[in-house]
Amino acid sequence: MKEILFYLFGVISAVLALLSVTSKNVIKGGVALLGSFISLGAVYFTVGAEFVGIIQVIVYGGAIIVLYLFALLTMDVKKIAEEKVRGSSAAAGAFLSILLMILLLLEASKIAGKVKPAVSGAKELALPLFFKYLLPFEIVSILLLVATIGAVAIARREE
Amino acid sequence: MESYLTLLVFFLIALTVALLVPNINLITNKFLKIDKANREKFEPYECGIPKINPIKGSYFAIFYVVALVFLLFDLETVFLFPWAVSFRKLGMLGIAEAFLFITILLVGFLYAIAKGALKWD
Amino acid sequence: MNVNFLAAIMILALTGAFLPVINRLFRISGIMGALISSVGYVISAFLVLISDSGRSLLNSFFTTDDVTRLIGFLILVASWMTMLVVYWVTQRDKFVNELIGSLMIATAGALLLISAENFVSLVIAMELMTMPTYLMVLFAFDERSFEAGVKYFFNGALAVGTMLFGISLLYGMTGEFSFAALVQNLFKDPLVALAGVFILAGFGFKLTAFPFHFWGPDVYDGTCPGVAALLTGISKSAAFIALMRVVYEALPVISGKFAFIFALIAAVTMTVGNLLALAQKRVSRILAYSSVAHAGYTLIAFAALSVPVSITGILYHSAAYVFMKTAAFLSFAVFLYVWGARTMDDYKGLGKREPLLGALFLIFLFSLAGVPPMAGFISKVFVFTAAVDAGMTWLALLGLLNSAFSVAYYIWIAKQMYLEEPVIESPINNPFDKKFIVIPLAVMAVFLVVLGIWLGPVVDASTVYASKVGL
Numbered sequence: 001m002k003e004i005l006f007y008l009f010g011v012i013s014a015v016l017a018l019l020s021v022t023s024k025n026v027i028k029g030g031v032a033l034l035g036s037f038i039s040l041g042a043v044y045f046t047v048g049a050e051f052v053g054i055i056q057v058i059v060y061g062g063a064i065i066v067l068y069l070f071a072l073l074t075m076d077v078k079k080i081a082e083e084k085v086r087g088s089s090a091a092a093g094a095f096l097s098i099l100l101m102i103l104l105l106l107e108a109s110k111i112a113g114k115v116k117p118a119v120s121g122a123k124e125l126a127l128p129l130f131f132k133y134l135l136p137f138e139i140v141s142i143l144l145l146v147a148t149i150g151a152v153a154i155a156r157r158e159e
Numbered sequence: 160m161e162s163y164l165t166l167l168v169f170f171l172i173a174l175t176v177a178l179l180v181p182n183i184n185l186i187t188n189k190f191l192k193i194d195k196a197n198r199e200k201f202e203p204y205e206c207g208i209p210k211i212n213p214i215k216g217s218y219f220a221i222f223y224v225v226a227l228v229f230l231l232f233d234l235e236t237v238f239l240f241p242w243a244v245s246f247r248k249l250g251m252l253g254i255a256e257a258f259l260f261i262t263i264l265l266v267g268f269l270y271a272i273a274k275g276a277l278k279w280d
Numbered sequence: 281m282n283v284n285f286l287a288a289i290m291i292l293a294l295t296g297a298f299l300p301v302i303n304r305l306f307r308i309s310g311i312m313g314a315l316i317s318s319v320g321y322v323i324s325a326f327l328v329l330i331s332d333s334g335r336s337l338l339n340s341f342f343t344t345d346d347v348t349r350l351i352g353f354l355i356l357v358a359s360w361m362t363m364l365v366v367y368w369v370t371q372r373d374k375f376v377n378e379l380i381g382s383l384m385i386a387t388a389g390a391l392l393l394i395s396a397e398n399f400v401s402l403v404i405a406m407e408l409m410t411m412p413t414y415l416m417v418l419f420a421f422d423e424r425s426f427e428a429g430v431k432y433f434f435n436g437a438l439a440v441g442t443m444l445f446g447i448s449l450l451y452g453m454t455g456e457f458s459f460a461a462l463v464q465n466l467f468k469d470p471l472v473a474l475a476g477v478f479i480l481a482g483f484g485f486k487l488t489a490f491p492f493h494f495w496g497p498d499v500y501d502g503t504c505p506g507v508a509a510l511l512t513g514i515s516k517s518a519a520f521i522a523l524m525r526v527v528y529e530a531l532p533v534i535s536g537k538f539a540f541i542f543a544l545i546a547a548v549t550m551t552v553g554n555l556l557a558l559a560q561k562r563v564s565r566i567l568a569y570s571s572v573a574h575a576g577y578t579l580i581a582f583a584a585l586s587v588p589v590s591i592t593g594i595l596y597h598s599a600a601y602v603f604m605k606t607a608a609f610l611s612f613a614v615f616l617y618v619w620g621a622r623t624m625d626d627y628k629g630l631g632k633r634e635p636l637l638g639a640l641f642l643i644f645l646f647s648l649a650g651v652p653p654m655a656g657f658i659s660k661v662f663v664f665t666a667a668v669d670a671g672m673t674w675l676a677l678l679g680l681l682n683s684a685f686s687v688a689y690y691i692w693i694a695k696q697m698y699l700e701e702p703v704i705e706s707p708i709n710n711p712f713d714k715k716f717i718v719i720p721l722a723v724m725a726v727f728l729v730v731l732g733i734w735l736g737p738v739v740d741a742s743t744v745y746a747s748k749v750g751l
Contacts, residue, residue, distance in 0.1 A: 005167075045163050055237055063230040070226040126245035129238075130253050135281065135338050136404045138256070139392065140238065141263040142293050143408050144231055146385050148267030149300060150415035151227035152276040153378045266297050273304035 006046040013039040030069045037061045051122045224276045228268075235264055281342035281395065283334045285352070288327035289388045292356075293408075295320030296384025303377035313377045314367040317384055321360040328352045328391070340458045341401040345748065346741035348395040351521055351598060355394070355514055357727065358602045359387040361720035362514070365610045366506035368717045369617045370419075379419055382412035383510060390518035397529065398458040399447045402522060403440065406486070409515055410436050416510065417503040428502025435485055435495040443482025449475035459530040466533045476534050479526060486519040487575045490549040497556070500568035505613035508564065512571040513606030517598040520578055524594050527585060528749040535585055543583035543675050550576025550682045557689050562623050563615075566689055567608055570648060573686060574601055580679050581663045584670035588751040592742040593663035599738050600655035600731060604647040607724040611641040614717050620708040627693060629702030638697050640721045647728050649690040650683045655731035 016036035023029035037060040044053030129137055179186075242249065242257045249256075271277055295317060302308060302316070331344050363380055370376050389409030396402040414436065418429040451457060453472065454465040466472055481492070488496035500508040527535045553573030560566045578601070581593030614637060615621045621630060631638035647654035660683060667676035731738070 063233040122241040126241035145267040155224040
């Protein structure tokens with residue numbers, strides 16, 4: 001059951017990712033990317049990495065996609081659609097991704113079967129986050145605060 | 160992991176409904192062979208009257224601030240999620256820490272409101 | 281981490297965060313912003329000074345040792361003076377409170393960074409120091425600062441990404457983040473060396489060391505000079521201290537192997553910085569490239585990491601650098617604000633027009649060049665001594681040659697200021713309170729001279745630190 005779901009969501013995620021880069025309509029591409037992110041989150045769930053899956057859905061499926069779509073709104077989509085993809089950049093991208101895939105497959109074949117799935121739930125994370133890593137945790141809140149102030153200040157500079 | 164299977168089923172039902180309801184007229188149109196693709200169909204919908212001029216950039220800038228602020232508070236939930244699921248185990252200290260965290264972040268929210276970033280104008 | 285030190289950081293960061301909010305809510309008048317933040321600075325400087333008393337908590341993340349106290353205090357003073365000058369230069373801008381608030385939060389991040397003893401806290405502190413500066417670089421909101429802001433943002437993101445990759449490799453091997461635990465668990469391994477390379481590359485971006493220096497001058501020149509003062513002076517010095525902690529406390533297993541790489545990077549960085557500085561026409565670009573060259577000088581001390589005097593070199597150069605580079609950029613900011621002077625030609629005769637400011641600028645330039653009795657001289661002495669002690673005489677000679685070389689462009693600015701006839705007829709801004717701008721710069725000059733004569737504090741702190749890391 002687990003394996004079936006793992007492969008199912010893995011394939012869905014890959015297909016949707018492919019759709020998102022090949023789609024002529026960028027909004028459709030963005031929605032396909034959203035689907036890809038969410039099914040990737042489901043992949044994490046199937047291997048027991050629950051917290052990572054939740055983060056994948058909240059951050060990527062929620063925030064990043066919203067930002068992505070809003071960024072698309074501010075652009076001139078028609079102009080982008082007319083631009084030709086350059087052969088050299090496509091070749092470089094293909095080369096890099098094939099290289100990465102070969103590396104990953106090589107490494108994965110080495111450790112296949114040796115790794116035991118470890119549960120990484122949110123509950124296990126809570127104790128270290130709130131006791132051992134208390135100080136960095138509170139500093140992160142200041143970091144997020146700076147980011148909020150910065151985002152608002154830059155976007156509404158004109159006033 | 161098994162406990163999430165119910166969630167998956169729920170999600171699938173929700174997805175089906177969400178995809179079906181707004182598109183039901185498209186599906187019936189497919190069967191009734193109503194397919195008139197013309198230029199007006201792809202224009203932005205503006206109460207039926209022809210659009211006068213393209214939408215201004217600043218209109219989107221407001222959206223963008225909202226999106227950015229949403230993104231940051233979304234990240235905040237990531238940190239509060241572990242707190243929520245083991246709320247009892249963390250006890251009073253956990254509550255105090257989470258409230259300090261939220262209070263500091265609320266300053267940013269206060270700034271966004273004071274700056275009028277969330278105001279619609 | 282000491283409670284007092286933590287309180288100092290919290291007061292600084294929260295004052296900085298509340299300042300824009302208070303301004304938006306109550307529309308405080310200009311001078312109030314500077315006053316509020318000054319209060320924050322004074323309180324936190326006092327807390328840093330007394331931070332050896334008091335309870336300590338969660339010591340595996342941040343440490344409050346002599347180095348933290350000394351450099352922290354110097355960074356606070358430099359940042360306060362920067363705030364005052366930036367305030368007077370930009371007081372008409374509605375965004376001045378946002379700018380000052382960001383400056384304070386970045387300073388809080390710098391204070392955390394110099395005390396970080398754990399890779400988690402190191403990354404978070406570095407982000408806290410960098411994040412407000414992304415906003416500050418964009419402050420001028422013109423084409424040039426947009427370009428600078430985008431360049432700075434992507435380079436900063438790349439730097440922290442590279443560093444995180446190295447850190448995750450270390451964590452994968454040992455399951456530990458804290459420096460003390462890493463020292464015990466790490467072993468000589470190519471993977472550890474790879475992780476070290478990635479972490480050092482991340483630092484290289486921050487420090488504008490040679491292969492990663494290209495963005496620096498563009499950003500320092502493109503943004504407003506007050507922000508460049510923060511980026512080149514305070515944040516670079518803090519990054520140097522953090523790098524020192526990483527090299528001496530976390531990775532001593534492999535850092536011995538890195539000595540030669542450090543030496544090479546130092547040699548190329550200072551030579552490239554000085555050569556390119558000579559070719560510049562704009563004073564801000566000269567200062568920017570000289571900041572690249574100074575990164576090279578500090579890296580000489582890192583190359584000599586086997587001898588104890590290298591720590592004195594790093595500390596002294598960071599301490600001196602906080603003041604001289606920050607102050608030099610601030611003087612440039614004042615000249616730009618009052619006289620609109622950007623290029624070498626604009627600086628003709630400015631020394632006669634502004635005798636006091638000109639003299640102060642001269643002090644900072646001479647300190648950068650390494651003229652006694654300023655701190656820049658004594659720090660270079662320590663750095664080169666370290667190189668000779670570690671058996672790298674060639675590096676010390678190259679450094680000497682470079683600093684002799686660098687005198688050329690500093691003297692050139694001085695010559696333009698004092699020996700030429702003025703070209704700019706009248707000031708573009710003539711603030712009635714110009715004497716207030718002079719006070720912060722004078723304080724920095726006093727600190728430079730005192731640090732150049734009174735060697736005690738820095739040398740003592742470095743001795744304590746050297747015995748702590750076992751040198």
